[in-house]
Amino acid sequence: MSQVKRITPEAPFPESEIGCRTGYMYGTAWPLSETDYLCNYQNDIILLDAAGNKTMVYACDQAAQGFRAIDPIPVKRRATPPVIDAAPNPPKATVAVMNVYTSDFTWPPGTKVKWLRIIHYLPKTTNAPDSPRIGFGSQNAARMSLGVVPVEEDGSAYFEAPVGKCIYFQALDSQGMAIASMRSATYVHPGEQLSCVGCHENKWQAAQRSDAMALKRPPSRIQPEFTGHQSDPTQGGIPFNYHLLVKPVFNQKCIPCHTNQGKGFISSEYASLKPYAYFYNGGGDNTGSRATPGNFGAMASRMGKALLTPAHRERMAQGKFTQEDFRRIVMWLDCASDELGAYSAPDQQRDGKVVWPVLQVNSADPLGLKPLAADPAVKHGPERPVVLIRNSQP
Ligand code: HEC
Ligand code: HEC
Structure with missing residues (x-):
C-alpha cells in the first residue's frame, strides 16, 4: 500500500476490508485536478478534495427519484484526447x-x-x-x-x-x-x-x-x-x-x-x-x-x-x-x-446453437492472430492525431 494515499480513511475498502454487504460509500471518481475529484458518496454526487473534504454537488433522494446518482462526468468543452496506438504495422505478437x-x-x-x-x-x-x-x-x-x-x-x-x-x-x-x-x-x-x-x-x-x-x-x-x-x-x-x-x-x-x-x-x-x-x-x-x-x-x-x-x-x-x-x-x-x-x-x-460472445471476439478471427488493421471492429477516426508508441521510446 506504500504507493497509495488514502484520502478517505474512514471508508473501509469494499470486499477486502468490509465484505460487500455494508454497501459502498464512495465511487466512480472523476478527477478535475490533482486535488479535486467529482465522485459519488452513497447516493449523492459530491466534490471531494485531497484532504478528504466533501462538498455536496447534487443530493439525490433515491426513493423519490428512482435512481442513484453515480458516475459523475463534467459536461464541458475539452480537447479530444489523442488515440494512443501501436505502430501501424506491428510484427506478430x-x-x-x-x-x-x-x-x-x-x-x-x-x-x-x-x-x-x-x-x-x-x-x-x-x-x-x-x-x-x-x-x-x-x-x-x-x-x-x-x-x-x-x-x-x-x-x-x-x-x-x-x-x-x-x-x-x-x-x-x-x-x-x-x-x-x-x-x-x-x-x-x-x-x-x-x-x-x-x-x-x-x-x-x-x-x-x-x-x-x-x-x-x-x-x-x-x-x-x-x-x-x-x-x-x-x-x-x-x-x-x-x-x-x-x-x-x-x-x-x-x-x-x-x-x-x-x-x-x-x-x-x-x-x-x-x-x-x-x-x-x-x-x-x-x-x-x-x-x-x-x-x-x-x-x-x-x-x-x-x-x-x-x-x-x-x-x-x-x-x-x-x-x-x-x-x-x-x-x-x-x-x-x-x-x-x-x-x-x-x-x-x-438449444445447441452457436452463440458468439460479443466483446473481444471477432468470429472471423477468434484467436486474435490476424493483423489488427484487418479487424473491422477497430476504427480510428481520421480527424484524431495518432501518437505512435514504439518500444524504443522511453
Ligand atoms: C501454467 C503456469 C503459468 C504460466 C505459463 C504463466 N502463469 Fe501467470 N500465473 C500462474 C499462477 C499459478 C499464478 C498465481 C495465481 C494467480 O494469481 O493467478 C499466476 C499469476 C499471474 C499474474 C497475477 C499475479 C502477479 O504475479 O502479478 C499475472 C499478471 C500473470 N500471472 C501473468 C503471466 C504472464 C504475462 C505469463 C507469460 C506470458 C504467465 N503469467 C505465465 C501460472 C502461470
Ligand atoms: C462400456 C461401459 C461404460 C462406458 C462406455 C463408460 N462408462 Fe463410466 N462407468 C462404467 C461402469 C461399469 C462404472 C462403475 C465403475 C467402473 O466399473 O468403472 C462407471 C462409472 C463412471 C462414473 C462414476 C464414478 C463415480 O464416482 O460414481 C463416471 C463419472 C463415469 N463412469 C464417467 C464416464 C464417462 C464420462 C464416460 C464417457 C466418456 C463413460 N463413463 C463411459 C461403465 C462405462
Missing part, C-alpha cells in the same frame, strides 16, 4: 515462457508439462451477477479455450499470441489434463513480444539464464485440442457451449452403458452433473487466489478421476469412446465445467 518448471511452488512428483492451454476469459456484457448464470460456480465469467501450444523438453514455450484479449494459461500433461492453472489473467498488445520466466518464478530471486529450446524455432501456432463442434476443424471448441461440445458425448458414448449397467451418472442434464464436475465458487470449494498444482480441474474432479481408472482406459482402448471425446470432457472440466460460453441468448445456447 508472441509469448515466450522460458521454463514452466521455474515456480514458487513444488510441482507434483514426476510432472511432465507437454502443453500450455490458452484460455480467453470473456468480459462480462450483462450488469447483474449471474445473469445469466454461466455454470456451477457463482458469479463466474464465461471463457473459451483458444487451444494449446507445445512445451519443449526443457520447459520452454514460444507461440503466436492472441492480441487484445484477457487470457490465462494452464500447464497440461501429455493427456491434456491441467496440472496447474493461472487464476488471474494477462493481455498481449499488438506487436508485443511478451516473455515470462516461469509459472511463476519466485519474485525475490534473480531470473535464471535461459537457453530456451523453444526460442530456437519459429513461434508455434495455437492449435485446437480436438476437432470440435464446428464444421471448420481449426476451430476446436470455439465458441464454448456445453450443449454443443460435451453433452453429445455424454449422450452418445457414456450414458447408454451406464444406464445398461445400472451405474451412476445416467443423465446429461447440466444441473445433475454438479457432483462430478470441477468449478470455483465464491465462498465455497476451490476458492483462494492460487490453485493447488496436481489437484485442479479434471484431475481433481470425480469425472476426471473416473476416466483415469484402468476400467475406463480399457473402455477407451476398446473404442467405446475416443480420444476426442476424452479431450472435450477434460477441457470442459479444466475450464470450470461451465454450461454457457456467452452472456447473451442463453436459451439458444441451451
Whole structure:
C-alpha cells in the first residue's frame, strides 16, 4: 500500500476490508485536478478534495427519484484526447515462457508439462451477477479455450499470441489434463513480444539464464485440442457451449452403458452433473487466489478421476469412446465445467446453437492472430492525431 494515499480513511475498502454487504460509500471518481475529484458518496454526487473534504454537488433522494446518482462526468468543452496506438504495422505478437518448471511452488512428483492451454476469459456484457448464470460456480465469467501450444523438453514455450484479449494459461500433461492453472489473467498488445520466466518464478530471486529450446524455432501456432463442434476443424471448441461440445458425448458414448449397467451418472442434464464436475465458487470449494498444482480441474474432479481408472482406459482402448471425446470432457472440466460460453441468448445456447460472445471476439478471427488493421471492429477516426508508441521510446 506504500504507493497509495488514502484520502478517505474512514471508508473501509469494499470486499477486502468490509465484505460487500455494508454497501459502498464512495465511487466512480472523476478527477478535475490533482486535488479535486467529482465522485459519488452513497447516493449523492459530491466534490471531494485531497484532504478528504466533501462538498455536496447534487443530493439525490433515491426513493423519490428512482435512481442513484453515480458516475459523475463534467459536461464541458475539452480537447479530444489523442488515440494512443501501436505502430501501424506491428510484427506478430508472441509469448515466450522460458521454463514452466521455474515456480514458487513444488510441482507434483514426476510432472511432465507437454502443453500450455490458452484460455480467453470473456468480459462480462450483462450488469447483474449471474445473469445469466454461466455454470456451477457463482458469479463466474464465461471463457473459451483458444487451444494449446507445445512445451519443449526443457520447459520452454514460444507461440503466436492472441492480441487484445484477457487470457490465462494452464500447464497440461501429455493427456491434456491441467496440472496447474493461472487464476488471474494477462493481455498481449499488438506487436508485443511478451516473455515470462516461469509459472511463476519466485519474485525475490534473480531470473535464471535461459537457453530456451523453444526460442530456437519459429513461434508455434495455437492449435485446437480436438476437432470440435464446428464444421471448420481449426476451430476446436470455439465458441464454448456445453450443449454443443460435451453433452453429445455424454449422450452418445457414456450414458447408454451406464444406464445398461445400472451405474451412476445416467443423465446429461447440466444441473445433475454438479457432483462430478470441477468449478470455483465464491465462498465455497476451490476458492483462494492460487490453485493447488496436481489437484485442479479434471484431475481433481470425480469425472476426471473416473476416466483415469484402468476400467475406463480399457473402455477407451476398446473404442467405446475416443480420444476426442476424452479431450472435450477434460477441457470442459479444466475450464470450470461451465454450461454457457456467452452472456447473451442463453436459451439458444441451451438449444445447441452457436452463440458468439460479443466483446473481444471477432468470429472471423477468434484467436486474435490476424493483423489488427484487418479487424473491422477497430476504427480510428481520421480527424484524431495518432501518437505512435514504439518500444524504443522511453
Ligand atoms: C501454467 C503456469 C503459468 C504460466 C505459463 C504463466 N502463469 Fe501467470 N500465473 C500462474 C499462477 C499459478 C499464478 C498465481 C495465481 C494467480 O494469481 O493467478 C499466476 C499469476 C499471474 C499474474 C497475477 C499475479 C502477479 O504475479 O502479478 C499475472 C499478471 C500473470 N500471472 C501473468 C503471466 C504472464 C504475462 C505469463 C507469460 C506470458 C504467465 N503469467 C505465465 C501460472 C502461470
Ligand atoms: C462400456 C461401459 C461404460 C462406458 C462406455 C463408460 N462408462 Fe463410466 N462407468 C462404467 C461402469 C461399469 C462404472 C462403475 C465403475 C467402473 O466399473 O468403472 C462407471 C462409472 C463412471 C462414473 C462414476 C464414478 C463415480 O464416482 O460414481 C463416471 C463419472 C463415469 N463412469 C464417467 C464416464 C464417462 C464420462 C464416460 C464417457 C466418456 C463413460 N463413463 C463411459 C461403465 C462405462
